[in-house]
Amino acid sequence: MVYLDYSATTPVNPEVLKSFEKVVREYPGNANSLHKLGMKSFHLLDASCKQVASLMGVSKEEVIFTSGASEANNLAIVGTVLKYKNRGKHLLTTKLEHSSILETMVFLKTLGYEIEYINLLPNGKIDLNDLQNKLRDDTLLVSIHHVNSEIGIKQDVNEIGKILKQYPKVIFHVDGTQAVGKIPVSLENIDLYSFSSHKIYGLNGIGALIKKRPIELEPIIHGGKSQTIYRSGTPTHALSASFAKALKLVLEDFDNKYNYVLKLNKRIREFLETMNDIHINSPIDSIPHILNISVKGIKPETILHALAESDIYISTKTACSSDKSLSLSVLELTKNADYARSSIRISLSFLTKEEDIDYFLKVFKEKINELRFMKGE
């Protein structure tokens, strides 16, 4: 099998699974129970939280465990809007966001909030002048991805954060789901930051929202204090421990892993540039883990299934929005509907082997030629 869909989800690191199993077996108590078993689980939860905090460079009071990045994004946006409802009703974001942000914004629009989208430069970065022009007195929240999930565009969230620091009433949320574990993350100028475990070789079902002090949030899941006062529900101490472990492991040997993926990415780019009618959508300074391309005249689903026949797995757009026929991100970046209709995403990992790339490139070329031949080209 050649798995090239790491941005959809990552295989679970066996070490992470081992941690999870151990906790499930040996820490049976509810971390909110006051007896000895509960305390044991509570202390582990606390240590897990502390580990996540220290790896992210924040304090443990600033970590809110959630069920994943979608919930973290929802909590960040809805929680802010509810908490600071007197500050205004104007929200800024981009068209390159994940659906858990775009759809939340659409929902808030029905409640009377005004949503504006910041313009992009041709390289996919947000236009900082446009951002500043769009900021208003009643702007409550700016939500921007760190790394776009379909194309791999990387935003300079630190720079954006510095600009937004001049507007103390504006809360800055960053969706870091595709960034954590892949590129260095600094939360210095960011108020809220979402990320998830199953993108960093951890288990599915847990993520976190980093909420810097002194920002407050209104919970969206009510039920009293649990791991934090911002999210109710029995604390998932086994998942939390496995998440802390996954985060630690993914950050080990970081530079070497990054450079290796960069090398793989270069190989694919160089190869594809020799083929006809293929457009590379990912700008050159996108993160190397994601490579988005459009194959002229062939439906992406067709390519996906053709490759799957040879046990190669890629994706069309993001896994979360595969039922729609056009990639909004690619359209927004390239302004070309043909590209947007025919884009596929290859996503890489330090686990990807050189031979996997050899095999993929060979099969890809064969399949494309075959498909084109059948179409009579």
Next chain:
Amino acid sequence: MNRVILIKYGELTTKKGNRKIFINTLYSNILKKLKDLDVNISKDMSRMYIEYDSTNQEIILKKIGEIFGIHAFSIAYKTETNIDALKEMLNLVLKENLDLEKNYTFKVETKRSDKSFSPNSLECNYIFGEHILKNFPNLKVNVHDYQVLVNVEIRKDYSYIYLNEYTGLGGYPVGTLGHGLLMLSGGIDSPVAGYLAIKRGIKLNLVYFEAIPHTSLEARNKVIELAKKLAIYGGDMKLIVVPFTKLQEEIYKKVPGNYSITIMRRMMYRIMEKLTKRFKALAIINGESVGQVASQTLTSMNVINSVTNIPVIRPVACLDKLEIIEISKKIDTYDISILPYEDCCTIFVPKHPIINPNLNQCLEMEKELDYETLIAEILDNLLVINISSSMENIYEDIL
């Protein structure tokens, strides 16, 4: 390797009769502290020598800096006891430790524990001084105002040369003065009091009064964090969690507000006395500081202290708050202490607690309380948590 860490004993050198016990205690404390670091320790009546793996040097120096009973320590170079070998080692020591492009003034100080060694100490100073002057043109002698002190210790089998000395923590080896029980609240003062008690050689166990649900698990967790910091200096210890809720509620319900803190403290001392028996402690230690709060006036202390005959040691009694804070920052407990979780002493605080309580009135009020039953119940429901300074690693196989 030719380097060892040379340890000079602290105040214990003055205690003639007990010297052996002190040295043995220090030896076992050091051994425990360095147990995973692959060291070999030898000792005599005036020095300890630690042979170690040079890759661990930094961590070992840090850990030795956390052990009480050490006056000073240094990285010493070990060589055979003869003049030529010592001269050769001198060359190496100076080359490895000084920037020989620069000018220095120096003094040689030789000590012979082997008095039969000839030449004598004074002659050795001349011989080594001359050797240095000859071989290191940038070094000049100045016995009054020197930048580099070259220490040469001549012993029977091996001799040692060292330049710089690190100051040790002083105090007595932990355990040499028996056991004490520290009342650990979560505030700034009590961890500092604990640290100072450890400094004088007292082996501590810790007592934390808890009133769940009025106090939170975070508060307990905070105390555990403080305990871990104390365990760095005091070694493994027990944290005894006292379930104080019912008794505290009883006091709150039945005792007039202005006396509630006084009575509460009296109850705590009663419980402490019982705990000293159970945990074989010879003293109660706490963070009371004279005049800091209503229960710490001398009148209050009299009324409160009168429930027990066990010595109560108050190491920070006469320190200013700023002095206490300074120590708490040094031992890294300050940032934990200031976390805003309520403890037993901060809930139910009356507006005007009495500063001159009357003992007879206390006794009258206590008649209304069924405290003996409640204390017995408390003692049946203690929670004991084992604390170790290396507790960060207890989840090593998970996190």
